Amino acid sequence: MNSQVEISEVKTCHAAGIKPGTVVITDIAVDAFFRPQFEQVILDKVVVRNTELHQELAENLLRCSNEINDFPTIIGHTMCTYDFYEGIGRLDGALCSFSKEEKCEYLQKAYSAGVRNIEMESSVFAAMCHLCGLKAAVVCVTLLDRLHGDQITESHAVLTEYQRRPQKLIAKFIKKQLNLCT
Numbered sequence: 001m002n003s004q005v006e007i008s009e010v011k012t013c014h015a016a017g018i019k020p021g022t023v024v025i026t027d028i029a030v031d032a033f034f035r036p037q038f039e040q041v042i043l044d045k046v047v048v049r050n051t052e053l054h055q056e057l058a059e060n061l062l063r064c065s066n067e068i069n070d071f072p073t074i075i076g077h078t079m080c081t082y083d084f085y086e087g088i089g090r091l092d093g094a095l096c097s098f099s100k101e102e103k104c105e106y107l108q109k110a111y112s113a114g115v116r117n118i119e120m121e122s123s124v125f126a127a128m129c130h131l132c133g134l135k136a137a138v139v140c141v142t143l144l145d146r147l148h149g150d151q152i153t154e155s156h157a158v159l160t161e162y163q164r165r166p167q168k169l170i171a172k173f174i175k176k177q178l179n180l181c182t
Helices: 055-068 100-112 122-132 156-181
Strands: 006-015 023-030 037-042 045-050 073-080 115-119 135-145
Touching (some): 006 156, 023 156, 037 122, 045 122, 055 135, 055 156, 100 115, 115 135, 135 156
Parallel strands (some): 023 073, 073 115
Antiparallel strands (some): 023 135, 037 045
């Protein structure tokens, strides 16, 4: 049995240029400048940490998704922001200091930089797992494509089905790993 611990973060997110319901397996968590790093203040110093996730684990998860074949799954960069409104370019928040054109231009740059989804926790998760030497993966399902709006328009039933997708993938992966260990 492999003594290396494998952990994963499973959640929902917003897409950048891909269709809602797509499962994204993160290869690298990037900041709002598309850099693969997490900046942490420790005492009075800024420490920059690596946010690469375990590539072999990501590839194994993608292979598992191919066996399920119920929903689209890709590997891509995940952009991590500090807030749920301006940080992800939403136009519908209480504060908004940019235009729709600026938002779309930024999200297109993100897409060109390899970003496929946006959320708020992946960089610290990736940095801490990398620092501790843990094999880790972030698996998210997209609820909407930010290039086409700020509001989720899918029904509750569709969103519930979407939310099951990363769980289904992780469950399949765990079952495969348990079968390999027997």
